[in-house]
Amino acid sequence: MYDPAAGQGKFFTQPLPHTSSKGIHESGLMYYGDEGQLYRWDLRAGDEGVCFDYGELGLGRNNGMTCIAVSEAGFPLILDRSREIALICKLGPEPGKENDPISMQQTEESLADFRTRSMADLVAGKGADLYYVSGADMRTLYEKGVLADLSGVLDEDLRDSLYEGALNCGVIDGRQIGLPVEAYVTTLLVSDGLWPEESWTLEEALSVMDEHPEFKKIMTSRRYMAKATALRLLLLQDLPNSPFLDMDAGVCDFNNELFIKALATVGAATSDNDPPSVMREGGAASFRPNTDSFVDFSAEMSDMGEGFHPVGFPTESGNGSYWNADYFLVVNNQTEYRELIDAYLNSLYSWSRQSELLRPVRRDIVTKNISYMDDYTDSSLSGHPWKYSTGGGRYEALHTKPDGSPWTAEYTDILDRAVPRCQSTSYIEDIILEEASTYLSGVKTAEQAAETIQNRVQLYLNEQQ
Numbered sequence: 001m002y003d004p005a006a007g008q009g010k011f012f013t014q015p016l017p018h019t020s021s022k023g024i025h026e027s028g029l030m031y032y033g034d035e036g037q038l039y040r041w042d043l044r045a046g047d048e049g050v051c052f053d054y055g056e057l058g059l060g061r062n063n064g065m066t067c068i069a070v071s072e073a074g075f076p077l078i079l080d081r082s083r084e085i086a087l088i089c090k091l092g093p094e095p096g097k098e099n100d101p102i103s104m105q106q107t108e109e110s111l112a113d114f115r116t117r118s119m120a121d122l123v124a125g126k127g128a129d130l131y132y133v134s135g136a137d138m139r140t141l142y143e144k145g146v147l148a149d150l151s152g153v154l155d156e157d158l159r160d161s162l163y164e165g166a167l168n169c170g171v172i173d174g175r176q177i178g179l180p181v182e183a184y185v186t187t188l189l190v191s192d193g194l195w196p197e198e199s200w201t202l203e204e205a206l207s208v209m210d211e212h213p214e215f216k217k218i219m220t221s222r223r224y225m226a227k228a229t230a231l232r233l234l235l236l237q238d239l240p241n242s243p244f245l246d247m248d249a250g251v252c253d254f255n256n257e258l259f260i261k262a263l264a265t266v267g268a269a270t271s272d273n274d275p276p277s278v279m280r281e282g283g284a285a286s287f288r289p290n291t292d293s294f295v296d297f298s299a300e301m302s303d304m305g306e307g308f309h310p311v312g313f314p315t316e317s318g319n320g321s322y323w324n325a326d327y328f329l330v331v332n333n334q335t336e337y338r339e340l341i342d343a344y345l346n347s348l349y350s351w352s353r354q355s356e357l358l359r360p361v362r363r364d365i366v367t368k369n370i371s372y373m374d375d376y377t378d379s380s381l382s383g384h385p386w387k388y389s390t391g392g393g394r395y396e397a398l399h400t401k402p403d404g405s406p407w408t409a410e411y412t413d414i415l416d417r418a419v420p421r422c423q424s425t426s427y428i429e430d431i432i433l434e435e436a437s438t439y440l441s442g443v444k445t446a447e448q449a450a451e452t453i454q455n456r457v458q459l460y461l462n463e464q465q
């Protein structure tokens with residue numbers, strides 16, 4: 001930080017929480033969250049302290065769901081996405097003091113109302129310059145003709161350092177409309193002996209289940225999987241390439257035996273933290289790895305052992321492994337600050353910025369964070385010489401292959417082969433999820449739910465003609 005009083009730069013070596021959101025004001029005040037508390041650090045004076053505990057104000061403790069910024073007046077602004085709470089915090093001069101007045105101002109409108117107003121302002125030509133929106137909102141704003149084309153914004157060398165599949169999540173009609181700063185991949189792993197091919201169709205996946213009655217589930221995961229999640233993953237990620245939907249012709253076919261059978265399979269696909277070893281024991285046809293974390297992925301692969309490969313989710317085209325981006329940065333095509341915004345967008349993909357994120361899209365994040373440290377001082381990690389840096393001088397142990405090497409090639413292969421998840425069928429997906437829930441909850445039979453889905457989706461397609 002540049003200190004105008006001293007006329008020189010000032011450097012700080014104190015480590016900050018790796019995954020927490022941070023905001024800084026021109027006065028030198030920094031705010032950041034850590035372990036459910038808001039901290040204030042005066043960089044010029046060196047004073048640091050706790051402002052308050054999130055729980056006292058109804059905020060969640062998940063750093064990944066909390067965003068912190070600082071207003072021009074120096075007030076910290078906190079957005080808790082997990083609970084849809086937005087607060088403006090007016091703090092006293094010294095954190096942690098009993099006489100330190102804290103007043104919280106909830107935004108006057110709900111987040112849903114704020115979203116509606118913000119989008120209306122943009123369409124009306126009086127919006128902000130830069131927005132962070134969902135994929136559905138990005139497509140809506142694109143169709144309104146109010147978003148700038150971001151093709152070519154990223155420097156060529158920088159773009160080459162990023163996963164193209166992740167960036168392509170923001171491409172519409174061949175143009176880069178939105179830029180995802182974070183993204184993640186979903187895929188399935190199968191035994192080489194069970195299914196040696198690199199992909200499978202829904203019909204083939206269901207046939208595997210018929211041929212192996214010992215399988216209790218078509219897929220499982222170490223994380224809990226709700227029925228709606230299983231339905232979305234198995235049937236809805238690539239609807240345009242499914243046997244149930246022809247967008248060009250404007251027709252659908254959900255009221256058939258294959259879809260009805262798939263619904264029944266989904267009902268049995270939920271799981272409660274199954275270990276990866278269930279694959280070795282023959283309890284499931286496929287396993288969904290945690291590709292959000294290379295550390296977790298390595299542990300899961302070591303638990304399963306060698307002899308597994310990515311087959312992806314059932315699809316009629318492609319490999320069934322998908323990049324997912326929940327939010328995108330988009331730019332108002334009327335902005336007067338395009339050069340400044342383009343520079344800011346490029347900065348978000350630097351190694352230092354990306355390494356702070358939970359789901360970075362830089363290709364070199366994993367490789368640069370892996371180290372061989374057989375003399376690491378933490379005795380709890382001594383049995384694992386390969387370590388993974390989590391920032392701030394902290395490391396986690398990496399589980400490895402039987403030959404002692406990391407699972408790097410297997411991990412990067414999955415990310416390299418993944419393609420963008422389809423985002424043009426969100427309305428149809430909502431219809432299917434809504435009506436399928438009546439079967440999954442036992443209100444309707446699978447046949448009744450499929451018939452209702454067929455009627456509603458076909459009506460929607462007819463309206464789009």
